Amino acid sequence: MNLIGYRRDPDGTHPPLDSPNYGSTRLRHPGERLVLLPHGLSEITGPLLGPGRVTESDSDLTRGEPLGQRVIVHGRVLDGDGRAVPEALVEIWQANAAGRYRHTADRWPAPIDPGFDGVGRTLTDAAGRYRFLTIKPGAYPWRNHHNAWRPAHIHFSVFGRAFTQRLVTQMYFPDDPLLPHDPIFTSVPDERARGLMIARFDLAATEPNWALAFEFDIVLRGRDKTPEHR
């Protein structure tokens, strides 16, 4: 069977699994070389799970009237050739405005906001567009190194149309002074690739007397031009 696979990303696009500045990678990165997997049916297919799993209100994280700066986070899910990825499931989770997650393992002494659970999900439309209404998360300290603080970020999980396109990433905010000090953000070797994780302030989509807007496009892998030979 001649199947068209997905292009492999150039070196430097993704963080190396062994990234010593991020201490948790130490005992969790594989030591052996990865084995090249030519793309077959199991890789060019993937779960298409959207409809029925998401309701309209799941994209509004402010239903409980949380404290903090209200923000619209929107953008498109595209493939590497600029084509929209429709009906893609996008899941997000984040800390509250004080930088605390609603999670039993998060114990730092910032207040829990009873009005905010920090979870959202949505499906992209026919043009690959998605939109969340949420609040801007706060920065928070972690124990990676002395005086370590994570920059404000929103976790994103995205399913494309294929197993090869599965992506989990984090969205950052522009002009955050913590970015150059964050070993997770800077684990991405390529400067241009790093920039793709930073949302753009979007005045045009900002709603007067309501919410600031940030635009964050997510680019998944594009298609090979010719079949992979197996």
Next chain:
Amino acid sequence: MSTPAQTVGPFLHIGLTWPDGEFVVPQGNPGAVWIRGALLDGTGQPVQDGLVETWQADPDGRFDHPEDPRGAATGFRGFGRSPTTVDGHFRVLTQVPGALPGAAPHINVSVFARGLLHRVVTRIYFPQFDNASDPVFASVPRERRHTLVAQSTEDGYHFDIRLQGKEETVFFDV
């Protein structure tokens, strides 16, 4: 250029837990088997903040996806998702997939965790099939192949995932 991957972080359960995540097929489904295992770090300690996702064909070897050239096997979800427990355990209830054209039955697995800046991908093969005839399985160095084969249990299969060290699981560059 693709958007880079980042770790799911320690609080992934907030965003990625589904009530029906571990049920690729519903409970009571004829032929359903549990696949259980542990996600372990380089010292053999359980990874408590991880997520295991599975993707597979149905028992006839077909995918519910428009790119299956034999026609979509409609209605078979094929996808499982299990956050790890405090003991590092994960599990999915599924059916053993059928063979694909030129490939032994297998399940694709993505592993996410705090400390994994990018997912790692492995495959579950089954002990009762002729795996050596599978080109991907055969491309793995012989002495490491056994890390890809699940063991039979009373109600299904067992498959541990070792991220590092002795008996490290084979991971693929997908």
